[in-house]
Amino acid sequence: MSASLPVPPLPEALIRPAVEAALIEDWGRAGDVTTDATIPMGxxxxxxxNAREPGVAAGVQAAELAFRLVDPNLKIAVRxxxxxxxxKGDAILTVTGExxxxxxxxxxxLNFMGRMCGIASLTRRIADSIAHTKAKIADTRKTTPGLRIFEKRAVRLGGGANHRFGLDDAVLIKDNHLVAAGGIRPALERARAYAGHMLKIELEVDSLDQLDEALKIGIADNILLDNMSPEILREAVRRADLxxxxxLLEASGGITPETAPSIAETGVDLLSAGFLTHSVKTLDVGLDFS
Structure with a gap:
């Protein structure tokens, strides 16, 4: 198997609005009055x-852009x-100037870098814990509004995979869709008739009976196995293999760093976990003058 390609930087045009908005939010109506009051110009x-705890670097691109937007004359070196x-103690980037x-x-x-380092580090911890299986850890759409592109990139930097970015890039039929559509068959058949050849269809099921029905119909590209125990997941994999x-089988619900290995060992292809982005602890990084 060939090695994975590095995660490329995001186009600046995509990330600049969010970084600019964060700076404007921080400066308020009058700018940095503390700095204005205490630090002479020039x-x-x-x-x-610096990293104050171990982990995976992420958000560096956003941090670098923040400093450049403040002052393009600053000299920034990514370490x-x-x-x-x-x-702990590693310098992530240095900045020299005004x-x-x-x-x-x-x-x-620091806000961008700390949060993204936290996401990447948590993802790496789980990816390493399930490396002995074929499964991959993936994110969800449970992201911070306005920061999805940063957070999903941080997941990839930590060795994880991205689920859909929005409502427009894949069909994911969940329980409420099934109720409104009238069941699994009509939902899948309508989805197949609607979706072009490039649009994947995923169906969420919460029982083996629903799985059997979906497998018999044979339309879904992916099936999300929601809140199932490892024992039931193993049986789901066995039935899908026949x-x-x-x-593709995706396990979701109840996935934590502690439970991920046993879930991955059931033979599922993917573990999707909202906590990668909605409950992550910010990694401790700090800026120090020298």
Missing amino acids: TQARAAI LGDGERMI ARSILMGERVA AARRP
């Missing part, structure tokens, strides 16, 4: 964003790029 400084592992500019961009840079058309 004061030069050198600072570094650890997005996706690199780091230990002290006032560094202070005005500090919090926004089907004429085996769909």
Whole structure:
């Protein structure tokens, strides 16, 4: 199997609006009044964003852009790029120039980097714990409004996979869709008639009976096995393996760093976990002047 390609940087045009909005939010109506009141213009400084605990670097691109938007004359050197592992005390990036500019961009840079490092580090922890299986850990749409592109990239930097980015890039038929559509067969048949050849169809089931019905119909590309125990997941995998058309199987619900290995060992193809983005702990990174 060929090695995975590195996760490329995001186009600046995609991330610039979010970083600009964060800076505007932080500056309010009058800018940084503390810096204005205490630091004379022209004061030069050198600072570094340092890891205060081990993890995976992420959000570096956003932090670098934040400083550049504050002051394009700042000299920024990336010491650890997005996706690199780091230990406590590592310098992730350094910035040199006008002290006032560094202070005005500090919090926004740290906010992006701390959250994305937290997501990437948690994802890496789980990816490593299930590396002995064929399963991959994936995110969901349970992301921070306005930050989805950053958070999903952080998942990839941590060795995870991305589920759909929005409502428009895949069909995912969930329990409420089934109620409104009148059942599994009409929902799947309408979805197949609607979707073009490039649009995947995934169906969520919460019982083996629903799985059997879906396998018999044979339309779904992927089947999401919702809130099933490892024992039931193993049986679901066995039944899918016997089907004429085996769909990709995705386990979801109740997945934590502690339960992920036993779930992955059932033979499912994918574990999707909202907690990667909605309940992650920000990694401790800080900016220090020298």
